[in-house]
Amino acid sequence: MAHLSNQSHHAETPDHEDRIEIGSLTPHFQAHGFPWKQVLGYVASLLLTALAFVLVMNHVLPPTALIAVILVLAVLQAMLQLGVFMHLRESRGSAWQVIVLGLGFFMAAGLIIASVWIMMFKAGVS
Amino acid sequence: MSHIIAELFPPSTLRLFELIADVLIVLTTVSIVGVLTYTKKWVWLWREWLTSVDHKRIGIMYLIAALVMLFRGGVDALLLRTQLAFPNNHFLGPEHYDEIFTTHGTIMIFFMAMPFLFALFNVAVPLMIGARDVAFPRLNAVSFWLFAFGALLLNISFVIGGSPNAGWTAYPPLTELRFNPSVGENYYFLSLLIAGIGTTITGINFMVTILRMRAPGMTLMKMPMFVWTVLVTGALIIFAFPPLTVSLALTLFDRLFGSSFFTLGHGGMPMMFVNLFWLFGHPEVYIVVLPAFGIFSEVVPVFSDKKLYGYPIMVASVLAITVLSYGVWVHHFFTMGAGPGVNAFFGVSTMLIAIPTGVKIFNWVLTMWGGRIRFTVAMLWQLAFIPAFLIAGATGVLLATVPVDYQMHNSYFLIAHFHFALIGGTVFGVLSGMYYWWPKMFGYMLNERQGKVAFWLFFIGFLVTFVPQYMLGLEGMTRRMYTYPPGLGWSSLNLVSTIGAFTQGAGFLVIVYNVLWSMRYGERDLTGDPWNGRTLEWSIPSPAPEYNFAIVPVVHDRDAWWDMKQSGKSEAFKVKSSAIRPVHMPKRSAMPFLLGLSFFVVGFGMTFSWWVIAIIGGLGVLASLLYGAFDYDDFEELDPEVIRRTEAGLGRLQA
């Protein structure tokens, strides 16, 4: 790699490593025409929500299964929001937020599940 | 009026020894203030320091604060040890003793170890990666002032209103209003909440700095090891502090607003606090030790004149430690009976951490193998760390052995374990880093001979203090006992331990002398590279100019500066006048200071439930934030001419 900084100019050449890494996750972004992506995202989110409500209101499944299903729906909905509205993969340089957020979700789930597990205690005295 | 005074100064605040320590701190402050007034330096102080957003200045302020807090926490330790020197001793009463161990632990962890590390983050990281500053300079100052005012809030509890007294872990229901009606615990929760916000911001700030602001050519696998450890520490912080925040806030809600989270009745569940606290607490011990590991990974190669052994494995083990350290928190409450399944799982996960940690230890030894070891003070602290941390780690593994922990939990064996880790790991690490980077911070060296005296006193004192405590644990002595009867076999070991503590105190005094002496007579560092360093911070003058790098360097090798020196390019590193461009520099700002101050007012008001004061503080917070939002004039382009002049003055301009 050439000695970039020798001909460096503040605004033009990479002063920073991540600008060289760019291209690893380029933003896809659409600015023309009708915002189809947003509209479809909205409709999908409404459908997912309605599904969850309807399932619960009509008690279509036994409670435990029902809870599992609505949690799955919630996760789908979260992924939808992240992808459509939050432009998760867009960034300048490597998309570090994907890694950090992924870890965050992992930890969050671990925290909740493990806490419940820990607090269940020994079932009585053996 | 008189009732307000009685509330502010209950009898429990009239504590002789605390007062002596505070008087010492106050006297120092007053004399500094006096000197400032005398030399008309107030404006200078405000402009150059209190409103500074320069990472190097902020680092130095962290360092000063941390040293003061080390003194403060150390005096507490000496008081504890004096009380425990003899059985049935009456030096401190139970109330006083309880407050002192609480503040000792809290101060040492949150207001000594953390800021000391942040000092070194600030001083070294941007310079090591070839950056002009951190990613968020103003938020960096916000972090500092939140920490500083948080620390202040905790410290005034000794004088005004009463101190916290339920240990640094503050388990409810003991910390609930019913059992602890004084305001002391409010101070504890609020000061940690405030400082915690600052810490979280620091975590984010350094992660982004490292991920986004490295000099060209410095790929992740070419970053200095210290930078790696700061990166993962940032990750640990941003994931570990929220549970702490929640645990503190919920207890505070119980105390101030009558919720029922951890209370005795109303379905309260105190163990959930314990769970949340250690969800933070365990990662916290790695937050304070991983950067120390990083410092060692810089110091050892430099003073062994050799490349760091096994860099990729070091990186892998740091990452492994980070991930594993989230999965072990239950080892702090094995004896809360969550059942054999839970205990076995967390016992084994804890032991697994020993493997990557061991890899690191081996790699440092192998780095020295085949090198030329120079026994400088910075290196001595590192060399003492290895044997000490081995003991800490081995006894940690014993504690992770669940049935053994049933016998050791909360005993002095545990106290000895964590002091070996915290002092042998963190304190030795930050002292090593302080001696190592001192010339870069201040432009002069610390006297080596005095430094060695201090080292030996402290190291020997440390062993004499804490080795007997392992034995006390086996004799069944539990922690947080303000006194003990004779005849249990504890007396002589306690006396030995106390003697050791005072030896450490002597070592600390020599460090202070060392600093003061060197300020006057210390050897100037004119080269910018006094140790024959390997990383980029040594390629620029000491102390670094405001803009750090006149020209951003291009990195080709892991030991970037070493590589330039070896390939004879260090001369070429001299700045070509024509290549100098304007530099994007953050402007100083009063906002961070005012924000910290406002938070302090909020905290103080809430401590006493004086809502008017709290609301005034809250408005201050709001005003500072609004000011920040509408301030678009927060950076400037530094004139190349200024840089040219500075570099020429340092003799660094190419002809």
Add this chain to the structure above:
Amino acid sequence: MSQAVRRYEETEQHLPIEFADYHESVKITGFWFFLATDLLLFASLFGTFAVMRFDFAQGATPAQLFHYGPLILETLLLLTSSFTCGLAIYQMRRNNQKGMLMWLIVTILLGMGFVGTEVHEFVSYVGMGATWHKSGFLSAFFTLVGTHGAHVTVGILWALTLVVQLVQRGITPRTSRKLFTFALYWHFLDIVWVFIFSFVYLSSMTGGRIA
């Protein structure tokens, strides 16, 4: 010059405005990381709720408290505001200041509707005697849902300051970055709400309970 750099220069022209300035783009990264800690904050509150969800003591149970009406309204308001917020960003990227401001204001109004409904809901609970003092469950419920509500409130205030800035300064790399981070925050709160209505409300309306 390496291929990577060339690729960078090609893409730079296509960068949306909020990413166009290097220093501003760094702030977006930082904001994502902030969201990660906020995620853990909510996770801690969710964990607390999960552990304490049956500690009713003498207080009310979910069956006595929760109703579909306000829940559906709140959910609709917030989902729609997420959509309008997305449209505001879309207009911002098209450099359409008017459209952007309009959608932003709609977002704010929807957010206010959400907060209002929630406040009304809480007040009705308290009116039934279900204060957070009553039980561990109620403490955990009010704190989790209330923290979300407080986040939304902060978001509204933040958006108001943004309206002023955008009117004053137009769409610049800096203002657009600010709006973009606000949008991230807003959608993030929407995600949190999805978990709240699923996990806190709907789960306890399934008729059974998992121990």
Add this chain to the structure above:
Amino acid sequence: MPKRHSPRGRHRYWLTLAIALGLTVSGCGQQYVVLHPKGPVATSELNLLILASVAMALVIIPVWMLFAYTLVRFRDNPRHEGVFVPKWQSSRLLEILLFVVPLIIVAVIAVPTVQKTYALDRLPPKKDPVVINVTSLDWKWLFQYPGQHIATVNYIEIPAGKPVLFELTADSPMNTFWIPQLGGMEYTMPGEVLPLWLEANKPGVYMGRSGQFSGTGFVHMVFSVKAVSSAAFNSWVQQVKTTAPGMSLATYHSIVKIGTMGHESFSSYPAGIFPTTTHGFTLTGSSPMKMP
């Protein structure tokens, strides 16, 4: 039921080693309560401690020696002579070794840890243990014998050679219940009841204390455990039943009040002061709440 004890012979061998270790380190003394177990649980825990310590010593001592050797051999001298390999930075074989050896040692500790964690959680299949309900109060220990319907404060008698099942709770901030010579500690927590079984091998008086700080009077949370023969235990129970006063609810409330106390015994106690269900436990303990 798996075997909980190691064979006698090996057991004694380890014990001797421990004693030798204790002797050399600090002078022999019964004061090392953890190293002088008086019951199967404590013995089992000590055995694990010794196993783990030996395993750790196998790591630590070689590393110390290697470290010391490195320092001596590679120290810089004025003429910079000696081996010098500034670029040496990896060795596949060494790395694998340094990873695998600790892994093995961890496994050596982890496997018995898991086994014992499960084993010690189960009562030995001897018939009906003595049950003692333990409540930690500020700052005293209240013991109830539901089988015998007597209660004591700050001291207990137990039959030696028989497992004792302690059911632990608190009507106060948390404490831990610890009798080092009989075995490890467990928390007493409001709103939870935790089981812990211990056993004394032979008659004797053992010290018990709290390991979790609970306020200014915490150091006074000591109690004594007197292990006696079964016959002596029964006659002690009879004696308490006939000579000690009964405990009324009012007496209980006065015991709950903050403060320290000496040894007490009671021939009866009011019903309902020890929780039978957990969560929603009230401070007075008199009206335990039902789980919904």
